[in-house]
Amino acid sequence: MTGALDVITMGRVGVDLYPLRSGVPLEEVETFGRFLGGSATNVAVAAARHGRSAAVITRTGADPFGRFVRRALAEYGVDDRFVADVPGLPTPVTFCELFPPDDFPLYFYRFPKAPDLEIRADELDRAAIEAAGVMWATVTGLCAEPSRTATLAALGLRPRSALTVLDLDYRPMFWESAEEAGRWADEALEHATVAVGNLAECQVAVGEREPVRAARALLDRGVRLAVVKRGPEGVLAVAADGETVQAPPVPVPVVNGLGAGDAFGGALCHGLLAGWELPRVIGFANAAGALVASRLACAAAMPASDEVTALMNGAKA
């Protein structure tokens, strides 16, 4: 591949082991399906489904599941040039329970340490990160060294005019405390031009969980676009110039809410790169998220643009 990538994401990868039946407690699940997973990885897959050139900066174990990750990335059209093995650390696996519409507990096996937290700043392809259309990083990438320094370094390489997204992705089990997560999210926000998070994540990052105040607080940190996911209330997006979009939820039968945020993210990258007006960007991302929520898989369920458009047209009709 030559030229700049449209989207580079940086962060988690792993193998998701999901029940093949919904509504069953994990202790009763007899068979599991194996899927590519990890938030940053899913966002890259989602962007690739919209025709964007995408790569993920991540790390796997030197094991069969690591080989699966690369194979799956290739299948989804995500460039794996920034994926490397970390010998001695197993590729993480994650189990979930599916209690639609709104309860999807996760059980992470990211021990003794997730390989994706071993990304080092000196391994980064600085030119590629500088040149990418969108750089997408996550707060989870800040939870341990050397990934924290590497994530901040990657964000610091970006021109201030570029699309640099911080996904406020917060998982309490990866942190000593919410305060610690908030401290590093705050530092990362210095370099971001777009921030995306749900209400709980906004609370951790900027101490606000009322949507309008949370968006305002994110804009106060210097981002040009704040996207606040309000769950059943839809999405609020506020731009630095004051433009505000409220997107209502798209009604779908929810199968698995996991991955919907990543579908939203990949579609958001696509819409921002396309230069669409804000209402279209957010409406498109919102519909993409809804489509994935209506499907069992995450990475494997990321919709192509025409599927998203069809849902938007259907929802309007």
Added chain:
Amino acid sequence: MTGALDVITMGRVGVDLYPLRSGVPLEEVETFGRFLGGSATNVAVAAARHGRSAAVITRTGADPFGRFVRRALAEYGVDDRFVADVPGLPTPVTFCELFPPDDFPLYFYRFPKAPDLEIRADELDRAAIEAAGVMWATVTGLCAEPSRTATLAALGLRPRSALTVLDLDYRPMFWESAEEAGRWADEALEHATVAVGNLAECQVAVGEREPVRAARALLDRGVRLAVVKRGPEGVLAVAADGETVQAPPVPVPVVNGLGAGDAFGGALCHGLLAGWELPRVIGFANAAGALVASRLACAAAMPASDEVTALMNGAKA
């Protein structure tokens, strides 16, 4: 339950996630079946299938897979009175690859530490351990504290006349070095009256992998029965009085060699408790192991006595 248990085992438990198809590399496996697993647990299940009252001393995470473990134990008729939760440590999961007839790589997720290595000596039911017909412990239980001290304490409670089995079970990934494993195996052998291991495990425990010399070295440590599993060569058992049994392998189509040793162990307990002559004990255990090797599951595949007898009769015919 009143009275002494026939069999108490002590050691590993976990959830086995096995490919639903054989001969496929792990990176290509799309669906996994979920089974009860862990060597000491499997031995208790195997003994229970022969009608023995059995319990396992082990620990799970305080999580859905921990609840599954108890549910499965109940289903298999294994007493769970010595099973407790260890908050903060996930119930281990183990993946395998199935390349019959002799290659079954395991991928353990026993991090940051397996709950079953958190068994403490002060938690042991001393009276129950003293009184049990068979006490079964494993070298893996010696790989970390406090489990090591607890395992040695449990073995030390046993009268010298009792059936006290040390399974030489050695997994390199659980140890700093083979020497360290050998040092603790040696200490545990002081308390054992029966030792069971394959050739590699005998090498670690007593520095010998030639079958007759390995059995002799185990007897020199004070056990009254040394059982050396020779893989495709069958089993060699030598008693302290010199009685020697060579059991040839039982020809079966191998599906999954994992769990065969545990089936052997549970059947060995049964035969020893029954007071059978040594050839019958070893022949029965050997056939039980072969039956499980011919089946996908481990715990779920443990045979009842009549199935073992049928195979023995069939093999003779």
